[in-house]
Amino acid sequence: MIRESARSLQPLARPRLYEQLVERLLDHMTEQGLGPGDRLPAERELAGLLGVSRASVVQALVALEVQGVIDVRHGDGAVIREVPADRQVLHALRARWHRLREVIEARQALEVRIAALAARRRTDADLVRIDEAVAAMAADVDGGGRGVRGDEQFHAAVTTAAHSGLLGTLMGEISELIRESRIESLSQPGRPAESLAAHRLVVEAIRAQDADAAARTMAEHIDAVSDVALLQDPD
Template identity: 70%
Template sequence: MQPVSRARLYEQLVERLLDYIHTERIKVGDRLPAERELAAQLGVSRASVSQALVALEVQGVIDVRHGDGAVVIDVPAERQILAALRARRNRLREVIEAREALEVKLAALAASRCTPEDLEAIDDALSLMAHEVAQGGRGAAGDEQFHAAVTAAAHSGLLAGLMTEIAELIRESRIESLTQPGRPEESLLAHRKVADAIRTGDAEAAATAMAAHIAAVSDTALLRER
């Protein structure tokens, strides 16, 4: 692989990695080289390589396993993945807007309507995420469980239905966000602030905490690319 030098680094790295998968005849189940090795070959930082790997993970090309590297789970056509990547950049902005509209309201409602059982579910999700992060993981499963628990605690069937409709799109934004350096720890802290406000029944504080959290989620490498 040759070093990357032109603009739009993010897309170029994805393109180079796809080229590598095809030219090296990498099969499903094979592992890609370590991030450090890929970064050296491409002449870029490990952080840039990590973001490109996230793009491939979201598109179902690889599965990034903590402590086990990137394992290829599909070898699609390059054109298909690059088109999906460009579409995802535009879609991600809309997903963030939808989350701001829905989840801020859900947090406020949860503070007003939650039951002891709802609070227990929220605490369980926080415990799961804390465990994942402590083990060096992203905390994605706990993150997803937390937002589902807050949604359930709002006791709004219509809003819950809307969240279900965009659940897969939210998963993309979740992976994109939690791959940022330090983001899992920041997200866990933000979740705890939301949970504390819900626990005390402070709807305004819960909404404010959730809004701040969603704003942080929107700060991703993909959206910073121009």
């Protein structure tokens, strides 16, 4: 008698397109003898060579970036950091797909509360640090960048302003996982400017010491940035 729940007979998972592209790009690096400091072709060129949309290429590059294989630099394109000797990158990417959902849930639970506390407890010095982070992100985005560093500084400054040791520790423990989702989110077309505008709304609420508004605007911000391509398949 065959048990209906037998795992060995479950449908096979179809590789997502970006996973296939990651594998192709890794093959390209190996075949061409590329190494640290070398550049991959431009996104548009890769899309034409691979016969896919540019959005799919961006998704694959972001996946490689968060795994430390490449750096995507404004004006320089994708620069190789290291070429992995095996294909553990693909296993890590599949695990990351499931982990990302949990990271988003953690952010929704923690950062909304942190924003409310920051509005109640912030000091003038806290506001200076938050404003500096927003200004840094604005300068990067205005220059055509993604604002990743400024975004990270903003959320760190808001967390500090909450003056909660335990919440700060919890955020620190998942900071590297949040960084992955941050890069993924800010790589979406138009997302850096949208995120910057949302940050400014959160700042207004914290400055006014309006805890309800701070919580609401942070919740809306986290919901918006959680709409990432990794949880979809554009092609």
